[in-house]
Amino acid sequence: MKIGEMIAPRAAFGDALVELGGKDQEVVVFDSDVGTSTQTARFKGAYPDRFYQVGIAEQNMVAMAAGMSTLGFRPWVSTFAVFLAKRAADQVRVSIAYPKLNVKLNGAYGGIPTGKAGATHQSVEDIAVMRCMPHMTVVCPGDAYETEQAVYEANKFVGPLYLRTVRCPVPIIFDKNHLFEIGRAYTLHEGNQVTIISTGMMTPKALRAALELEKDGIKARLIHMPTIKPMDEEAIVKASKETGQIITIENHSRLGGLGGAVAEVLSEHAPCKLHRLGFPDCFGESGDNEAIFSKFGVNTECIISKAKEMIKC
């Protein structure tokens, strides 16, 4: 993977899982007939005896994985985020989170990019749902490179963990100098006039915004937040105190996700001006990904104009 190369995080996830399966015999994978989309089909090809096809039955799949984990296996459950975090939310909650079982949950097709499938398949609430579940760790990597690292870290981590991946190709922004750790924020660009906090596939867009702003003489700090829970509160408080204003951006609803989590930290520890970019309280729609991001104000240009507006005020 080279910086700037376009690679879909789901593909990196599928490959990483295969590699992981070769090293860790305790890894088993559960699929509900979407493996060719989520890319767990690659694992099936490599280790068919450790791949469980449950059919289109997400609730059964999640609780089955819970049962199997009690024998010491490390099940990875993968399906569309929209179904995993909502249709099977109660199974995740009662059968996995409550007994703190060691099951990894991959919410694929996170957010808007779903191949024009529209609102029914666009998961704009999964981070919010998973984040408020006790015992749950929530990870949302920024590119394919970090996704690969996150798969390894998640597998080492003991307990329930939700790993969000996206369908569309995303520019690679990380290389071997990046070491993903659960719970850590990464400052990708220094600045003292405003802070942009981004997660998932919005980080490459935010990085471009920070570089564009620099050309215009605006020093924007960029914090990449690949772990939504537990959140690196220190980085947020520091940003508030040092830059005085914050913009968050996410491929998710403005309610309850990254923006919500940052607002909670700020209001309690270091209040400052905050603007949340993300999906408004409405359903998505079919269309080109970028057209949808543009329509709902979730892209590089929106960060730039919002940052300029905040600095002028």
Next chain:
Amino acid sequence: MPGCNNNSRLSAEEVQELKQICRYVRKMIINTVADAGCGHTGGSLSEVEILVGLYFRIMNIDPHNPSWQERDRFVLSKGHASPGYYSVLANRGYFYEGKLADFNAIDSMLQGHPCMVKTPGVDMSTGSLGQGLSAGIGMCLGRDKRGLDFKVYVLMGDGELQEGQIWEAAMYAGFHKLSGLIGIVDYNKVQLAGTVVETLDLEPLADKWKAFGWKVLECDGHDIGEVVDTIQKAKRMSESGPVVVIAKTIKGKGVSFMEGKFQWHAKAPSESERKLALEEIDSCVE
């Protein structure tokens, strides 16, 4: 082996012994819910013979080593019937009987619904209906991958069978002819707010399970000899695929003023009702 895994039919003496345990468990249930002032009385009383048969006769277990890897597994999918479950676990030696007095109290290891992290002997956390059979299937998959040989027993409520997930799980186990999985239905005909027939009838229940690829056995769920024989038979039959035992029971069994009444689904007896109930259970000695 510390378990009591016996395939032979029960002697008259053994039947008497198990009946006595059942009576004792029923009194523990009454006292537990009466002390707590809350709890699911009706469905606890209906499952007594099933649980006593499993824990005192059928299952290969070691109460002193609840996490023994080769033990048989049990999932109380109808998790609300915890007073019955806890009474049997305490009786079997998983924990001190006096703990039952803390049922549902703050900081108690005995939660309203079973918690595998807090209570020794509980193999799976349950409480939201419909999830236990899936978890049991997962245990079977793990067992087979580990090359172990234990059985997995899942006790479901009849009202619980209205949950769609049960049938997702049933379809999976039937299609894969999953061995060593024994489902048991506590068919007490009454759910939270009414009878099963008037709420959403399950019949033809045996045919439903058969259509999903399960073998079906039926028994009188309050005849301890028949319960043990039937589950033992199910265990043997489960070598070639999943088996379900439909145990015909009575909600509130053993206390006449509770029997068959949905009002006792989740109600605790008052002091006078406790006294009456205990007296009636005691008077049943044959």
